[in-house]
Amino acid sequence: xxxxxxxxxxxxxxxxxxxxxxxxxxxxxxxxxxxxxxxxxxxxxxxxxxxxxxxxxxxxxxxxxxxxxxxxxxxxxxxxxxxxxxxxxxxxxxxxxxxxxxxxxxxxxxxxxxxxxxxxxxxxxxxxxxxxxxxxxxxxxxxxxxxxxxxxxxxxxxxxxxxxxxxxxxxxxxxxxxxxxxxxxxxx
Amino acid sequence: xxxxxxxxxxxxxxxxxxxxxxxxxxxxxxxxxxxxxxxxxxxxxxxxxxxxxxxxxxxxxxxxxxxxxxxxxxxxxxxxxxxxxxxxxxxxxxxxxxxxxxxxxxxxxxxxxxxxxxxxxxxxxxxxxxxxxxxxxxxxxxxxxxxxxxxxxxxxxxxxxxxxxxxxxxxxxxxxxxxxxxxxxxxx
DNA sequence: TGGGGGTGCGGCAATTTGTCGTGGTGCGGT
DNA sequence: ACCGCACCACGACAAATTGCCGCACCCCCA
Numbered sequence: 001x002x003x004x005x006x007x008x009x010x011x012x013x014x015x016x017x018x019x020x021x022x023x024x025x026x027x028x029x030x031x032x033x034x035x036x037x038x039x040x041x042x043x044x045x046x047x048x049x050x051x052x053x054x055x056x057x058x059x060x061x062x063x064x065x066x067x068x069x070x071x072x073x074x075x076x077x078x079x080x081x082x083x084x085x086x087x088x089x090x091x092x093x094x095x096x097x098x099x100x101x102x103x104x105x106x107x108x109x110x111x112x113x114x115x116x117x118x119x120x121x122x123x124x125x126x127x128x129x130x131x132x133x134x135x136x137x138x139x140x141x142x143x144x145x146x147x148x149x150x151x152x153x154x155x156x157x158x159x160x161x162x163x164x165x166x167x168x169x170x171x172x173x174x175x176x177x178x179x180x181x182x183x184x185x186x187x188x
Numbered sequence: 189x190x191x192x193x194x195x196x197x198x199x200x201x202x203x204x205x206x207x208x209x210x211x212x213x214x215x216x217x218x219x220x221x222x223x224x225x226x227x228x229x230x231x232x233x234x235x236x237x238x239x240x241x242x243x244x245x246x247x248x249x250x251x252x253x254x255x256x257x258x259x260x261x262x263x264x265x266x267x268x269x270x271x272x273x274x275x276x277x278x279x280x281x282x283x284x285x286x287x288x289x290x291x292x293x294x295x296x297x298x299x300x301x302x303x304x305x306x307x308x309x310x311x312x313x314x315x316x317x318x319x320x321x322x323x324x325x326x327x328x329x330x331x332x333x334x335x336x337x338x339x340x341x342x343x344x345x346x347x348x349x350x351x352x353x354x355x356x357x358x359x360x361x362x363x364x365x366x367x368x369x370x371x372x373x374x375x376x
Numbered sequence: 377t378g379g380g381g382g383t384g385c386g387g388c389a390a391t392t393t394g395t396c397g398t399g400g401t402g403c404g405g406t
Numbered sequence: 407a408c409c410g411c412a413c414c415a416c417g418a419c420a421a422a423t424t425g426c427c428g429c430a431c432c433c434c435c436a
Contacts, residue, residue: 085319086276088276088279088290088292091276091279091280091283092279092280092283092289092290095279095280095283095284096283101280102276102280104276131273131332131333131336131347131348133347133348133349134326134329134330134348134349134350135349136349137325137326137329138322138325138326141320141322141325142322144319145319148319152382153382153383153384154381154382154383159319159321160319160321160322161322161324162322162424162425163424163425163426164383165385165424165425165426165427166423166424166425168383168384168385169423169424170423172384340413341413341414342412342413342414343413350393350394351393351395352414353393353394353395353396353416354392354393354394356414356415356416357393358392360415377436378435378436379434379435379436380433380434380435381432381433381434382431382432382433382434383430383431383432384429384430384431385429385430386427386428386429387426387427387428388425388426388427389424389425389426390423390424390425390426391422391423391424391425392421392422392423392424393420393421393422393423394419394420394421394422395418395419395420395421396417396418396419396420397416397417397418398415398416398417399414399415399416400413400414400415400416401413401414401415402411402412402413403411403412403413404409404411405408405409405410406407406408406409
């Protein structure tokens with residue numbers, strides 16, 4: 001089923017990538033890079049949306065504030081919040097405002113589509129809690145921060161509060177490299 | 189204003205502590221240690237609840253499943269989910285099911301009361317995201333896991349995947365000790 | 377044609393971890 | 407009462423990791 005999907009994301013690479021891969025799946029995709037252009041787009045669009053992927057962090061303004069306008073435009077739209085560094089408070093706020101689901105980058109296309117189709121509240125009582133190992137927690141956080149800095153090791157090391165050399169060495173240990181593009185592209 | 193408050197929490201210490209301190213604030217507090225007793229309590233209780241504090245992790249069963257019964261009993265009840273180790277998926281699920289807010293332990297009494305009175309969705313657009321330092325992230329995670337194991341260093345070290353000796357040394361560095369009880373008790 | 381910033385990498389001292397071992401302390405079973 | 411077991415707090419020492427140099431090299435931009 002081809003759906004009407006809105007993508008609001010300020011990072012060019014991710015935005016075009018999402019657009020490309022969703023279009024390939026024969027959806028109709030419209031994109032916006034800022035809150036303003038998103039609102040403008042909604043204003044002059046007659047056909048309702050089926051889904052929307054909103055970045056929480058849109059430069060100056062907050063993606064949370066787009067939830068209401070989108071729902072006002074298309075009450076049945078499923079909204080997925082996407083964010084570089086996610087937190088529980090923002091997840092709660094987004095959900096309360098009507099978002100359907102909430103993901104943190106890096107997320108694979110499967111993650112995104114799954115999050116849009118899943119019913120996080122009603123059906124899935126997600127497994128209670130498995131306390132993650134320190135190493136895993138650390139690694140995921142590093143990946144997140146790195147991603148947030150577009151792979152800039154120096155900048156990431158600075159905000160992580162560790163030495164650049166150390167980050168470099170740690171990254172080399174786990175050859176995980178950057179699965180990001182691969183995940184998005186392997187699908188067509 | 190004295191309120192009718194329900195506390196469902198399987199840890200004895202925390203449950204009684206919450207009960208004590210909430211009672212001191214002249215609220216009417218009822219407690220339950222399991223999902224069953226919570227349901228039983230609801231069944232034979234005529235007066236509606238104003239607030240409920242539910243532990244997500246109730247031994248075998250899931251605190252999420254208590255949200256609907258509580259709301260069925262008292263539609264205006266404000267539900268606070270409390271959990272040892274919180275995750276974004278469970279926070280989203282809880283909120284979608286009607287929880288008012290979601291906190292991770294250790295939480296001070298102020299945190300809890302604030303979370304109950306705040307309106308996370310509508311008013312507060314919580315600050316987007318500040319990428320935390322690796323050290324802080326690590327420290328908070330350690331505290332959480334430690335708390336989840338009731339301060340048992342050996343067990344915490346095991347689930348963290350680090351050596352017990354190392355945990356011991358790290359804990360000694362930051363003299364933070366256990367602010368937990370103090371936080372709860374300093375209020376009366 | 378210089379900065380200025382980023383990346384990778386080698387080397388080396390300083391710090392931190394892993395792994396021993398020794399004592400001490402509660403708690404439950406016999 | 408005694409034993410076993412699991413916990414905590416240390417000390418000591420080798421192994422691993424980190425911090426901090428330096429160097430070469432790229433790319434961008436004024």
